[in-house]
Amino acid sequence: MNTIRQPLIPITDAGDDRVAEFRDIKERDLVGRQGLFIAEGRVVLRMLARSSHFSAQKILLLENRVAGMAEVLSEFAADIPVMVCNADVMDSIAGFPMHRGVLAVGRAHAAPDFRQAVVNLPEDALVLACNAISNHDNLGSLFRNAAAFSADLVCLDGQCCDPLYRKSIRVSVGAALTVPYVCGGDIGEMIDVLDKSGFDILALSPGGKTSIMDIEPKGRKALLVGTEGEGLPKSLMDRTGSVRIPQSSEFDSLNVATAAAIAMFCLSGRGDRIG
Numbered sequence: 001m002n003t004i005r006q007p008l009i010p011i012t013d014a015g016d017d018r019v020a021e022f023r024d025i026k027e028r029d030l031v032g033r034q035g036l037f038i039a040e041g042r043v044v045l046r047m048l049a050r051s052s053h054f055s056a057q058k059i060l061l062l063e064n065r066v067a068g069m070a071e072v073l074s075e076f077a078a079d080i081p082v083m084v085c086n087a088d089v090m091d092s093i094a095g096f097p098m099h100r101g102v103l104a105v106g107r108a109h110a111a112p113d114f115r116q117a118v119v120n121l122p123e124d125a126l127v128l129a130c131n132a133i134s135n136h137d138n139l140g141s142l143f144r145n146a147a148a149f150s151a152d153l154v155c156l157d158g159q160c161c162d163p164l165y166r167k168s169i170r171v172s173v174g175a176a177l178t179v180p181y182v183c184g185g186d187i188g189e190m191i192d193v194l195d196k197s198g199f200d201i202l203a204l205s206p207g208g209k210t211s212i213m214d215i216e217p218k219g220r221k222a223l224l225v226g227t228e229g230e231g232l233p234k235s236l237m238d239r240t241g242s243v244r245i246p247q248s249s250e251f252d253s254l255n256v257a258t259a260a261a262i263a264m265f266c267l268s269g270r271g272d273r274i275g
Contacts, residue, residue, distance in 0.1 A: 004070050005078040011060070011085040014092035019083060021105045022060050024095040029166045037164040039104045039177070042072060047174025049075035054106050054177050056080050062090055062101030069102065106177070108164065114182040114190070117153060118197045125152040126267055127199065127222040128260060131187045131236065132159035134227055139163055140171025141257030142225070147175035149264035155190050155222075156183035187224075191239060194222045201240040203232050204263050206253045208244030212262070215243060217269040225260050 011019055025038050036057065039048050048056055049072065058081040061069060066084055073082060091097045121127070128151045133139045139161055146154050156163065160183065163169070163176045194201055199222040202215065215221075224240060226232035231253075245254065245262050253259070 004066070004073050004082070006059075006073060006076070006080055006082040008066065009081060009083045011083045011089060011093075014089055018058075018081070019060060019085075019093050021058070022093050022103055025103070025166065026095055035107060037106050037108070037169065038166045039106050039169055039174075040166060041100045041102055041170065042069065044169055044174040044177070045069075045102055045104055046072050046075065047177045048104060048106055051177045053180065054108050057105040057107055058083065059105075060085070060090065060093070060103045062087060065101040112180070112182060114155070114185065115193055117180065117182050118193055118199075121152050121197075121220070123220065124218065125199075125220050126264065127151065127153045127155060127194065127220075128264065129155040129157075129187070129190060129194065129201075129222050129224045130160050130226075131157050131224065131232060132227040132230075133225070133256065134159070134161050136161055136165050136168045137171050138228065138255070138257050139165075140168040140176065141255075142260055143168070143172035143175040143179055143181075145257055145261040145264060146179050147172075149261065149268050151179060151264060154179055154181040155194075156181060157187035157190060158184050159187075159227075187236065188239075191222075191224070191236070202263075202267075203237045203240045203242045204244075204259055205231055205237060205242050206244055206247075208242035210241065210243050211246050212243045212266045213246065215266065217267050221267045223260065223263050223267060225256055228256055 021036060039045055048054060056076055060083045063084050063086055128146050169176045191201055199220040201222045201224060203224040245259055
């Protein structure tokens with residue numbers, strides 16, 4: 001049986017300064033986060049505890065969730081503040097009731113240099129490169145799939161939305177906190193770096209020239225995916241190899257996260273690198 005090491009701090013007033021970072025968290029997803037993010041739910045908190053890229057600042061729990069969270073709390077340092085309140089107070093703090101009774105404030109460590117991150121990848125590395133993914137559900141799903149198929153790195157260009165948006169983290173089931181990623185900058189420059197680092201760059205498109213099933217999974221591979229609807233710009237696909245997923249001629253495309261999952265499965269050697 002796990003013993004909770006952290007002192008439990010009772011919170012009886014939603015205006016208490018000690019829970020200021022949790023207040024109106026829906027709005028804080030959009031403005032004023034100052035490098036902080038909100039993690040919610042038991043599974044995501046466990047991912048946060050095990051992450052080497054992020055750390056927890058403080059935790060807020062419903063009083064009836066404390067006993068069931070003992071195992072997860074045992075993975076956090078003993079000096080992380082754990083605050084406890086009833087449902088009415090938590091709803092007032094968060095500004096809405098759909099928070100699962102388990103919240104944490106996290107902070108990202110210093111972001112890695114993109115070029116150095118790519119150079120240091122293994123010789124059989126699998127990279128997922130994303131261009132202009134603006135939907136938080138899709139981005140969270142892409143991270144979840146990248147984790148499932150053991151991608152070594154996710155690259156997000158400057159047009160992508162924030163992977164630390166609360167919904168992105170939740171949809172990723174915490175994978176946004178565990179899969180290494182770099183973000184910002186121009187997708188063309190990212191492709192240049194990947195190309196010079198020995199990656200075979202494959203742009204995924206319904207009109208791709210080659211079936212993903214015919215790609216030899218050996219060596220460094222970078223899968224390039226674009227936003228829903230418009231997909232990847234032709235100028236990008238002209239610079240890279242293009243691949244497609246064989247599918248019914250009566251339907252034109254898959255959701256970007258679903259398509260990326262299928263493609264990463266193929267590029268992982270139909271599961272050979274997964275373990």
